[in-house]
Amino acid sequence: MGDAASLRQALHRALYVTEEGLATVLWLAQNLHRPLLVEGDAGVGKTALATALAEATHSPLIRLQCFEGLDLAQAAYEWNYSRQILAIRRAETSNASNAANTTNAAASMADADLFSPEYLLARPLLRALQSDRPAVLLIDEIDRADEAFEAYLLEILADYQMTVPELGTITARHPPQVILTSNGTRELSDALRRRCLYHYLDYPDLGREIAIIKTRLPDAATQLVEQAVQFVQRLRREDLDKTPGIAETLDWIRALHNLGHRHFPDDVAKITDTLCCLLKTREDFFQLSTERLQHLAEGRKTVGVAEKHGT
Amino acid sequence: MAPDRPPLPPAPDVTTHLVGFAGFLREHGLKIGPAEQVAMTEAALILGNNLDPSLARNAAHLSAKYSAAWRAIACHSPREWRQWPDVFNRYWLPHKTRGSVRVSGQTRPARSLPDVVADLHKNLAETAHHPQPPARSQPHIGTALDAAPGHDQTDPGDESGRPRHQGGASRGEASTDALHDRELSQWSPEDLQHLTRLADQIAARLRRHVLRRWHPQPQGSILDLRHTLRASIATGGVPVIPHWRKRRRDLPRLFILVDVSRSMENYAQLFLRIARAFVQALPARVFVFHTRLTEITPLLQRDSASVQEKINAVTAGFGGGTRIASSVDDFARLARPQLNRSSQIWIFSDGFDADAPENLSLSLAGLKHRGGRVTWFHPTVGVPQSDAITQANCAQKIDRFIRLATLKDLTQAAKLLD
Numbered sequence: 001m002g003d004a005a006s007l008r009q010a011l012h013r014a015l016y017v018t019e020e021g022l023a024t025v026l027w028l029a030q031n032l033h034r035p036l037l038v039e040g041d042a043g044v045g046k047t048a049l050a051t052a053l054a055e056a057t058h059s060p061l062i063r064l065q066c067f068e069g070l071d072l073a074q075a076a077y078e079w080n081y082s083r084q085i086l087a088i089r090r091a092e093t094s095n096a097s098n099a100a101n102t103t104n105a106a107a108s109m110a111d112a113d114l115f116s117p118e119y120l121l122a123r124p125l126l127r128a129l130q131s132d133r134p135a136v137l138l139i140d141e142i143d144r145a146d147e148a149f150e151a152y153l154l155e156i157l158a159d160y161q162m163t164v165p166e167l168g169t170i171t172a173r174h175p176p177q178v179i180l181t182s183n184g185t186r187e188l189s190d191a192l193r194r195r196c197l198y199h200y201l202d203y204p205d206l207g208r209e210i211a212i213i214k215t216r217l218p219d220a221a222t223q224l225v226e227q228a229v230q231f232v233q234r235l236r237r238e239d240l241d242k243t244p245g246i247a248e249t250l251d252w253i254r255a256l257h258n259l260g261h262r263h264f265p266d267d268v269a270k271i272t273d274t275l276c277c278l279l280k281t282r283e284d285f286f287q288l289s290t291e292r293l294q295h296l297a298e299g300r301k302t303v304g305v306a307e308k309h310g311t
Numbered sequence: 312m313a314p315d316r317p318p319l320p321p322a323p324d325v326t327t328h329l330v331g332f333a334g335f336l337r338e339h340g341l342k343i344g345p346a347e348q349v350a351m352t353e354a355a356l357i358l359g360n361n362l363d364p365s366l367a368r369n370a371a372h373l374s375a376k377y378s379a380a381w382r383a384i385a386c387h388s389p390r391e392w393r394q395w396p397d398v399f400n401r402y403w404l405p406h407k408t409r410g411s412v413r414v415s416g417q418t419r420p421a422r423s424l425p426d427v428v429a430d431l432h433k434n435l436a437e438t439a440h441h442p443q444p445p446a447r448s449q450p451h452i453g454t455a456l457d458a459a460p461g462h463d464q465t466d467p468g469d470e471s472g473r474p475r476h477q478g479g480a481s482r483g484e485a486s487t488d489a490l491h492d493r494e495l496s497q498w499s500p501e502d503l504q505h506l507t508r509l510a511d512q513i514a515a516r517l518r519r520h521v522l523r524r525w526h527p528q529p530q531g532s533i534l535d536l537r538h539t540l541r542a543s544i545a546t547g548g549v550p551v552i553p554h555w556r557k558r559r560r561d562l563p564r565l566f567i568l569v570d571v572s573r574s575m576e577n578y579a580q581l582f583l584r585i586a587r588a589f590v591q592a593l594p595a596r597v598f599v600f601h602t603r604l605t606e607i608t609p610l611l612q613r614d615s616a617s618v619q620e621k622i623n624a625v626t627a628g629f630g631g632g633t634r635i636a637s638s639v640d641d642f643a644r645l646a647r648p649q650l651n652r653s654s655q656i657w658i659f660s661d662g663f664d665a666d667a668p669e670n671l672s673l674s675l676a677g678l679k680h681r682g683g684r685v686t687w688f689h690p691t692v693g694v695p696q697s698d699a700i701t702q703a704n705c706a707q708k709i710d711r712f713i714r715l716a717t718l719k720d721l722t723q724a725a726k727l728l729d
Contacts, residue, residue: 004376021379024358028380031357032350039389081546089547190387194346197383200392241613283609 016052035178040201043245227264510588570660600638636670652682662695675708
């Protein structure tokens with residue numbers, strides 16, 4: 001990619017509307033061959049960033065979803081034991097006719113062939129290193145993985161290489177562009193943070209969110225999109241358990257669009273019916289009474305004596 | 312104050328100023344080592360080589376480009392991320408930075424005339440060496456500074472013996488002790504971060520309980536035969552991969568009861584902050600009580616100003632008496648299904664109880680009967696001497712007493728809690 005501006009345009013073509021700063025950081029990460037750690041609340045578009053980057057740069061996307069208990073066999077590589085045993089049995093059978101040489105054949109089988117790349121099952125991390133062209137490696141929700149796994153990642157992130165004891169060190173043919181995402185549920189180690197470029201992805205401002213929705217839902221009426229996004233922006237200022245992200249906004253406006261709304265519904269009941277797209281906990285539903293929804297829809301901030309009704 | 316420099320040098324000259332900028336960032340608490348400095352230089356060179364010549368002298372364009380790139384390298388946390396624009400502008404665009412006064416640290420709360428008069432009387436009494444003995448049923452409430460080892464009459468504070476205003480652009484190691492001894496009203500965001508870390512450490516210690524009477528085996532792990540055989544199906548019945556038994560660890564069930572009555576007015580906020588730190592580190596349940604008991608766990612699980620308002624509203628019982636025994640009874644009834652031998656019950660109170668003194672022993676006996684371990688955190692210098700506490704202590708219904716009035720006390724308490 002030529003420069004940050006062209007990368008930004010490519011991301012836009014991949015339906016990811018980004019600000020100039022993030023495009024610069026992504027472009028820099030590519031040029032410096034540094035991983036990028038993206039932190040932010042759930043639903044702000046961290047995972048979508050990696051998907052869009054892969055699409056924009058025409059690179060394969062390799063995704064590693066982290067969870068508690070994730071180990072090397074699931075993340076990096078695993079020996080194909082079944083095939084190894086089959087190979088041993090096959091060697092034994094073929095040597096049965098030639099009994100005199102059985103011991104020597106089995107020994108030569110074990111030494112030469114059993115721990116070759118042929119019997120290695122590549123998992124996402126190894127696949128990213130072995131890729132024929134630069135890949136985008138998404139390590140999603142790294143904060144859910146154990147600290148031991150985080151430590152294991154350091155070698156890969158720093159040198160783009162992995163050590164398999166039986167084979168030696170495997171170095172990347174083309175260093176992948178690594179994107180790590182974190183929701184901040186656990187504090188990541190300083191060692192990991194300092195190996196990565198860092199970007200905190202916040203909720204988009206009004207203009208950018210409208211642009212995102214218009215990009216994703218070009219058929220939706222502009223008036224509906226603008227008013228609904230304004231409503232969501234106001235809703236985010238409420239003290240909610242789960243603040244709605246861009247994905248929720250998108251779902252909600254898609255729902256309103258599919259229900260045939262050309263503009264924001266005046267009737268609060270119609271908003272309430274579709275709020276399940278935005279609110280995800282019982283407490284949040286309880287907190288947003290019909291009256292409060294009405295205030296949010298009208299853009300009023302406060303309730304009470306301080307509120308002025310056209311005076 | 313930023314030193315004299317060109318507002319924003321052209322691309323090739325930026326690198327020559329980076330050393331000073333890196334130092335400036337370090338002064339503002341960002342972790343900038345040699346690796347970050349090299350990366351920032353590389354970024355500047357790459358960006359400089361790729362700049363549109365027509366924009367190379369455009370300060371706003373340069374500023375946005377370099378700021379975005381260096382921010383990604385220099386910042387490692389959301390806090391630093393939010394801090395960046397201010398620091399960047401102060402260094403590179405001082406002409407755009409409007410003069411402002413920022414107070415880091417907390418000013419001492421203003422005192423009213425009655426407080427001044429009361430202090431005067433107190434000082435006179437101390438001068439005359441006639442300290443007033445505390446009432447038997449109302450324990451002496453020591454301040455956070457009472458137990459501070461380095462705090463004596465020669466402390467270079469003001470006439471009331473309190474340390475002067477804390478603050479400044481940066482605090483060195485020398486001020487750490489004073490910071491830890493500071494009262495809640497003078498806590499800064501750094502103190503709160505330290506509290507959170509401390510709560511995590513204590514939570515980690517509490518997690519060390521291993522179930523099923525397992526003890527560490529110096530020889531190694533125990534083979535999980537069933538799991539190994541099951542896994543061997545994938546390899547044609549040959550047990551290639553051994554599976555080892557993992558110790559099951561059980562989180563302790565932590566219950567925190569915070570006294571928010573008038574006698575605890577000075578400490579309730581500290582205790583609630585500590586409780587909040589533990590709720591976020593452990594699956595703990597928190598109750599507040601004065602004359603009645605209320606659970607506030609859901610409010611503590613979130614951290615926002617409006618939630619703090621709700622907590623303040625819930626704890627608005629200041630002014631009433633304290634009915635500890637009745638509140639403990641209510642708690643036992645509410646938490647009965649969860650109480651077992653792994654339960655830890657922490658009561659944050661000065662022990663002043665309006666119920667009959669013998670009731671507290673009976674109430675605590677109910678908790679002990681369920682296997683709970685009762686720890687009494689008190690802000691007073693010594694163990695509370697109220698009748699209710701004395702009787703409960705004699706009856707061995709309270710497992711331990713721990714003083715807790717400052718962060719330092721909590722640090723010391725961390726060694727005792729298990």
